[in-house]
Amino acid sequence: MKDKKQEVKELLEYQLGDIEVGIKFHQRYNQPFDPLGDSFTEMLHACMYDTLCMGSGGSGWDTYDKGESKFSNRLQSRNCNSCKTWDGRVNKNGKKIWNYKKVMFFLSKCPVCGSEDLGKYSKDSRFGIASKSHLEYIDEMKGYRLTLLEPETFDSECRVFHLRSWFIETKDKYLTEYATRQFNSPKSNGINFMPLGQDFYRSSPCLHLDATISKDGVEINYLNTENKEPEIGDEKFYKLSVEEIMNKKSFGKERGELSR
Ligand SMILES: [Zn+2]
Secondary structure: OHHHHHHHHHHHHHHHOOHHHHHHHHHHOOOOOOOOHHHHHHHHHHHHOOOOEOOOOOOOOOEOOOEEEEEEEOOOOEEEEEEEEEEEEEOOOOOEEEEEEEEOOOOOOOOOOOOOOEOOOOOOOOEEEEHHHHHHOOOOOOEEEEEEEEEOOOOOOOOOEEEEEEEEEOOOHHHHHHHHHHHHOOOOOEEEEOOOOHHHHHOOOEEEEEEEEEOOEEEEEEEOOOOOOEOOOOHHHHOOOHHHHHHHOOOOOOOOOOEO
16 A cells, blocks of 8 residues: 555645645635645545546546546635625525625635625535436436535644545445435435534545645545445434435425525
């Protein structure tokens, strides 16, 4: 595994480049810092799993070994509480829905109005898993390679990041049940799959990569693409049966319903 660790480290360091310079430019123009992204993580997985990308983005499998790569970045923007506007919409409880100006992760002040009154950092990132393709390709697709980039601390001064990648096999019982229910619901095809949440842990994610990213480069803490031991989350995630969890889900009925 020693050479593979080096290969993964070199690929990540090439992609990340000088993160201090990268952050500086993104701060200057208030652009979210997303140095890895979907397309790169497919390449990262090709490296980790000794396979190749398909050579065409967006069609067919992500890699020749029929893996599906998903990426989520928690270096998300905050809202500026001082500059918000109302476009006339209210939610179903009659409360106004405000549009906030977004302030990128590494700024401590709003670049538009200068206010330091910023909202909380959102941890609301999702892995985009489609229930239709899950069920359609269940016999062919090997599984999901879920990669998460997180700051060490949710703080604009943070310059140390954590990158992890897990594998969930397509035929995982929990995820397949979720996909089936989602697909049969009248609502969207997309599964609301939050990293490190209940659905994530109940789907038996096996850790394959753990790395620390800092201005000094990338440290590979763990790399084992053969690991079949699922990670265990907080005990609160295991109190209900699969059936009970599914029955509690709204399958998108409550989210995003707006009225004018
Ligand atoms: Zn502002």
